[in-house]
Amino acid sequence: MTQTKSGLVETRHLLHHEPPIFEQGAAGRSGASLPTLDVPEVSASTLFGDLHRDAEPSLPEVSEVDVTRHFTRLSRWNYAIDIGMYPLGSCTMKYNPKVNERMARLPGFAGLHPAQAEQTLQGALELMYRLEQVLCEISGFARVTLQPAAGAHGELCGLMMIRAYHQSQGRFPRKVLIPDSAHGTNPASVTLNQMECVPLKTSADGLLSAETVRAAVAQHPGDIAGLMVTNPSTLGIFEEHLAEISEIIHQAGGLVYMDGANFNALLGKVRPGATGVDVMHINLHKTFTTPHGGGGPGSGPVGVVEKLIPFLPTPTVEHKDGVYHLNYNRPQSVGRLRSFFGNFGMHVRAYTYIREMGGVGLTQATEMAVLNAVYLRALLHEEFPPVSDKPSMHEYVTSDKKLKKETSVQTLDIAKRLIDYGFHPPTVYFPLVVPGALMIEPTETESKETLDQFASALLAIAKEAHSEPDRVKHAPHQTALRRLDETKAARQPRLRWMPQG
Amino acid sequence: MRYIPHTDADVAQMLRVIGAPSVESLFAHIPSTLRLNRPLEIEALDEMTLMAHLGQLGAKSSPSTGATIREGGALSFLGAGLIPHHVPVAVDMLLQRAEWYTSYTPYQPEVAQGTLQAVFEYQTLVAELFGSPVVKGQPAPFVSNASMYDGASATAEAVLMARRVTGRSLAIVCGAVHPQYLGTLRCYLDGMDSVGQASIKTVGFGSDGRVDLQSLGTLLADLGNQVACVLVQSPNYLGVLQDVAAIQALAHKVGALTVVACPEPLAFGLVKSPGSQGADIVAGEGIGLASGPSLGGPGVGLFAARSEHLRQMPGRLVGETVDQDGRRGYVLTLSTREQHIRREKATSNICTNQGLIALAFAIHLCLLGKSGFRRLAEINLAKSEYLKQRLSSLRGFKMAVSGPTFNELAVQVRGRASDAAAKLREQGIFAGVPLDQQDFELPSLPDAEKTLLIATSERHQKADLDRLVTALDEVCP
Structure with a gap:
């Protein structure tokens, strides 16, 4: 503690080490508020016989005050967008507007039961219909399904439609071409469709070349189901040859799937559905500001071109004579990807955001997102050279190559030391094709001052790497916990709290 | 635009540092044939007009x-x-703390201990609810993951997991399972199997609404070594509690796993847990206890399984460990099962899950x-x-x-x-x-x-x- 000039004690904020909730409370305590029973008591043991559970599940015995403090204290151990910049590459951690939260909680949305009759759900169906329309306008696709619960779920859905399309033509080609820089969800989604990945090497400039695709297609004659490509790629650069590549895939009878994780680079600039892409998922929790919630929920709508419409999941929302209804009569549909209608609460938030921004605002968002990334690259390129000479779009990918050659410091250390400077680290060690990758996506919601501070922090760390490498290698120093032992966690898995003794 | 902080002066300065003449020039490398050459046709609304518009849409439905x-x-x-x-008011009030809802997946554990510990507690609660009781001094009998999308997709993933564990492909579905769960399962299995391959067989229910054990027994006797799992819902679609133990006894005889779907986890406050009745994998839905119905989403897919099948589980897992100074802490663990490491050989393609709703579920269970x-x-x-x-x-x-x-x-x-x-x-x-x-x-x-x-x-x-x-x-x- 230090004395300030006024003589008062200066404190920093308090952080409590908080034991698991199971180690708190006292027998007989409860945080429940339950109604008095106004119908006769019944005996569960008589009704259920052998099925009756004798002992209650051992849940905590705590008051509402205990619970509130516990989860409030724990929350303070989290970094969050509302605390500071979150430059995770490929994650598009932009600000989550507060008005979205309020709108999603309106009783006319939050209180709707999915089994209600259509005529009592008109407003919700209209919202889903309108969201589909604005997403079509932004992405250039003919229709969009809102059912997938997340990006990977959207990939699964898109690949199912590709498979169903081929099967409707009496074919079942199996090979899906995937660049080596792709997200891991891409190959995993392919496997779930009983298809096989053919990895494609990106060229030295980081782009996917038409020659590579042509060669891969030639190796698997008649067996090309499609191509999955992320654009901009995970190197943050635009796939300049995508039009030609799409043509090669189409000629081979395949379809082009675009991973829309990086769609924030393209709003108002490129409409993938109008440029040769057949299917694309959109991450509402990235591009369209629905909050990430510490891991979810997300929402992964999928857009398709005209010829894939029959295969969209059921139901679709239709509009006729001023009435909205759900269409289940879709014989070629891939069916149902989950219960009910998708993560509707996320649809409300994304629609709210899109309507606030409008077309001009969304385009401006993309412009400023790209400007921010390119600006960071300009500030940092000497110490942290970009991995591709091609222009960066919404994110700038660098690595520890230079620093590692000159010092003993590597990517993980840089990431952890950034925490001491008040920033969340960028995405690290991804894409896998770049050893020691640092993938920096500032998004449009960060100001020039914040970017300047972030760049200064990284440059300061580069200096420290030379002058006091141990300080960097043992970072973070300012967090409540130091580096955690991940090997121990994996070797001796403890995946739930256990009573002692 | 209130979410974009750039002033004209900022933009000019940034372009000067970059050495670019204009913002537009940053997009010049995109082939012109791919470019959209008109503005997007979506009207922008100020906050008050926006709220009025959404309010009107909301008012067109009856909650x-x-x-x-x-x-x-x-x-x-x-x-x-x-x-x-x-759902008690405290649940949503806590959820609205920005540290919960505006944080990302806890990939950097030193700045995400809040989420990690909360998920660890969630995993404990789900395992406690669905699994068999912990015996002091023994390893945990059941483990839960950090959540799945919803009950239907969790059930489909449970069946896929049973197929990996047993190396067999057939699922026997006991009536009456929720039609949307069955539809989702068909959708997932259509992807995994060749056209026309019957990877699902169904067994009907009797006048008591419970699965017809005799038919199930006959089917299992016939198909024995092809059966990966018997899937049963309890309470089932007709609200009836199934005798999981009796079903499990039949499944076990032929080496098949028992998968139990539980769209109403509250039942297990009074009913023997699926794990105690012999279930191997349990999939459930937490939306009813976690949040408002919200037209069915977002909810949370609950998922628990016997510990011996841990390596075949889908989804993220949080584990306890220590930091450099020996203090208790938590990390994402066993990620070699997952898509970002294992890619096409991963146990599932799931990445983003339903974290915030899982948190709501945990908070409500703690309050109760x-x-x-x-x-x-x-x-x-x-x-x-x-x-x-x-x-x-x-x-x-x-x-x-x-x-x-x-x-x-x-x-x-x-x-x-x-x-x-x-x-x-x-x-x-x-x-x-x-x-x-x-x-x-x-x-x-x-x-x-x-x-x-x-x-x-x-x-x-x-x-x-x-x-x-x-x-x-x-x-x-």
Whole structure:
């Protein structure tokens, strides 16, 4: 503690080490508020016989005050967008507007039961219909399904439609071409469709070349189901040859799937559905500001071109004579990807955001997102050279190559030391094709001052790497916990709290 | 634009540092044939106009509530995979802390201990609810993951997991499973199997609504070593509690796993957990206890399995460890099962899950606690039994099946169920789900068109139940 000039004690904020909730409370305590029973008591043991559970599940015995403090204290151990910049590459951690939260909680949305009759759900169906329309306008696709619960779920859905399309033509080609820089969800989604990945090497400039695709297609004659490509790629650069590549895939009878994780680079600039892409998922929790919630929920709508419409999941929302209804009569549909209608609460938030921004605002968002990334690259390129000479779009990918050659410091250390400077680290060690990758996506919601501070922090760390490498290698120093032992966690898995003794 | 901080001066300075003449020049490398050359046609709205627009959309629907006297909207008895419970105000208040809802997946554990510890506690609660009891000094019998999308996809993933564990491909589905869960399972398995390969067999239910054990036994005797798992829902789609132990005994004989789907986890406040009854994998839905119904999403897919099958589990896992100074802490672990490491050989493609709703589920369970969870289950059972007795006494009404129920009833009414539901809707009552309603239909049920699936909970007062009974009696022919 230090004395300030006024003589008062200066404190920093308090952080409590908080034991698991199971180690708190006292027998007989409860945080429940339950109604008095106004119908006769019944005996569960008589009704259920052998099925009756004798002992209650051992849940905590705590008051509402205990619970509130516990989860409030724990929350303070989290970094969050509302605390500071979150430059995770490929994650598009932009600000989550507060008005979205309020709108999603309106009783006319939050209180709707999915089994209600259509005529009592008109407003919700209209919202889903309108969201589909604005997403079509932004992405250039003919229709969009809102059912997938997340990006990977959207990939699964898109690949199912590709498979169903081929099967409707009496074919079942199996090979899906995937660049080596792709997200891991891409190959995993392919496997779930009983298809096989053919990895494609990106060229030295980081782009996917038409020659590579042509060669891969030639190796698997008649067996090309499609191509999955992320654009901009995970190197943050635009796939300049995508039009030609799409043509090669189409000629081979395949379809082009675009991973829309990086769609924030393209709003108002490129409409993938109008440029040769057949299917694309959109991450509402990235591009369209629905909050990430510490891991979810997300929402992964999928857009398709005209010829894939029959295969969209059921139901679709239709509009006729001023009435909205759900269409289940879709014989070629891939069916149902989950219960009910998708993560509707996320649809409300994304629609709210899109309507606030409008077309001009969304385009401006993309412009400023790209400007921010390119600006960071300009500030940092000497110490942290970009991995591709091609222009960066919404994110700038660098690595520890230079620093590692000159010092003993590597990517993980840089990431952890950034925490001491008040920033969340960028995405690290991804894409896998770049050893020691640092993938920096500032998004449009960060100001020039914040970017300047972030760049200064990284440059300061580069200096420290030379002058006091141990300080960097043992970072973070300012967090409540130091580096955690991940090997121990994996070797001796403890995946739930256990009573002692 | 309030979410974009750039002033003209900022942009000019940044372009100078970059050495670019204009913002537009940053996009010049995109081939012009791919460029959109018109503005996007979406009108922008200020906050007040935006709120008015959304408010108008919201007002065009009728929310489902427990009782009109308390909240406005319709008095709802809709369940069918989503039985809404009262969620204490504290849950949503805590969820709205920005540190929870605006944080990312906890990939950097030093700045995400809050989320990591909360998930660890969630995993403990789910394992406790669905698994078999912990024996002191023994390893944990069940483990839970950090959540799946929803109950339906969690169930499909549970079947896929059973296929990996056993190396077999056939799933036997015991009636009556939620039609949307079955639809989702078909959708997932269509992807995994060759065209026309029958990877699902179904077994019907008897007059008690429980699976026909004899048919199941015969089928298992026939197909024995091809069967990866027997899937059973409890309480099932007709609200009936299944005898999981009896089903498991049959499955176990042929080396098949038992997968239990649980869209209403509250039942296990009074019913033996699926794990105690021998289940190997349990998939559930937490939306009813975690958040408002929100048209069915976002919810949370609950997932627990016997520890010995840990390496085949889908989804993220949080584990306990220590930091450099030996202090207790938490990390994401065993990620070599997952897509970002294992890629095409991963146990699942899931990445983003339903973290925030999982947190809500955990907070509510902590608030209820040991005694509150049990009592809430008792209240639900008592309301349901009262309604059962009242409805059964009406002329021409009866329970469609006779097995033990928890808080949902399949009730045969006089005339068509959908007619009765439509008439009650005019009185501001959502009476239940007619079992011939599209996407909720159960054609295997005799007289399905006469059957309403009616859910009750603590949200209904006796007066609400009486109102439903009287109104149904009045409108049915």
